[in-house]
Amino acid sequence: MKGKCSLKMKKIALVKWILDDSGGGERVAVSLANELTKKYEVHLIGITTKQSDLFFKINSKVKYSNFFDHRVRLSKNILKISKMLKKYFIDNEIEVAFGIGITANVFLSLAGIGTQTKVALCDHTNSITDNREFSQKVQRYVGTKFADKIITLTQEDRENYIKKYGVSDERICYIYNWKEATLSDVSYNKKSTKIVTVGRFDYQKGYDYLVQVAKKVLAKRSDWIWEIYGSGNQDEVDKIRNLINEYDLQDKLVIKGLEKNQDVIYGDKGIYVMTSRYEGLPLVLLEAQQYNLPIVSFRCPTGPNEIVEDGVNGYLIDCYDTDKMSERLLELMEDSNLRSFFSNHAKDNMEKFDKNKIIQQWIELIEKMTGE
Secondary structure, eight states: OOOOOOOOOOOOEESSSSSOOOOOOHHHHHHHHHHHHTTSEEEEEEOOOSSSSSSSSSOSSSEEEEESSSSSOHHHHHHHHHHHHHHHHHHEEEEEOOOOSGHHHHHHHHHTTTTTTTEEEEEEOOSTTTTSSSSHHHHHHHHHOOEEEEEEHHHHHHHHHHHHOOGGGGGGGEOOOOOOOOOOOOOTTTTOOOEEEOOOOOOGGHHHHHHHHHHHHHOTTTTTTTEEEEEEHHHHHOOOOOHHTTTTTTTEEEEEEHHHOHHHHTTTTEEEEEESSOOOOOOOHHHHHTOOOEEEEEEEEEHHHHOBBBBTTTTOOOOTTTHHHHHHHHHHHHHHHHHHHHHHHTTTTGGGHHHHHHHHHHHHHEEEEHTT
């Protein structure tokens, strides 16, 4: 008598320090968890997440857990968190655990010791600009010493890890963020006189540079409006709002807050601008390209170089030259035909960010790490 053969799904975990924010890291963690449920049993773990209603929707197949429903300090709780994770991995027979963002490096590396769980660390920013905080250096150093695999967002950052930390070729790979297929039928409007920027309020995003640029271009083109979508650190919001008021830009440079509807964010805009000091692989640039928006961005590490083709679908500006950015932005604001040209080429580089292709890279990595 032949019995039924049931194939046991492999069990993986995605671990992130917080999951209740609206940033790119949270989006990647949730989107990846949702997609991988088609092939694996996926556990999504938020360490310190305040809200039960997360900004990004988790599908019903994802096994979601949250260790603390309030903010805790990482430095005082590393060992406790590591022990909780280790127990979770053993109890749930997790085969591979992915840390999304370097905050997870230390406690995830410790949790993996003495278990059958393979540990992979996903750097969601980059290792080129980790000199601002000592903790980032420590987190990356620990990751390079203990992780089974390191995943960067760009080829540029992969090369830097090898050079900076001596990571061997076989222990590190890069996998791009993917672009979601747009469901919008909004067409580009070259007559639009709106600029848009999207991102949380944080020092990293360079909104102080943005205000300097806005002051210069909006003084010359007062018919244009610039909208910022995002939330974040209230001190940073207040600082930027004070700058806006100081330059008397409150009617022209508008903070719109959080918005989930991408048609509202991008649909009626003429230009996308990014002033970040550093990134990993900025999803907002991919989103802007889906809406065929011309882009003006600092050539910051890392990501813009691998998304925007300078002079073809946007302008890349040397960091952090606000005069040159203002000059290039004004060129676009004053030339609707140039905007149309850039818009027509917005999706030239999209193939390498194809969702199915990138998900297949994740599957191949998991299969390799689990010995298949």
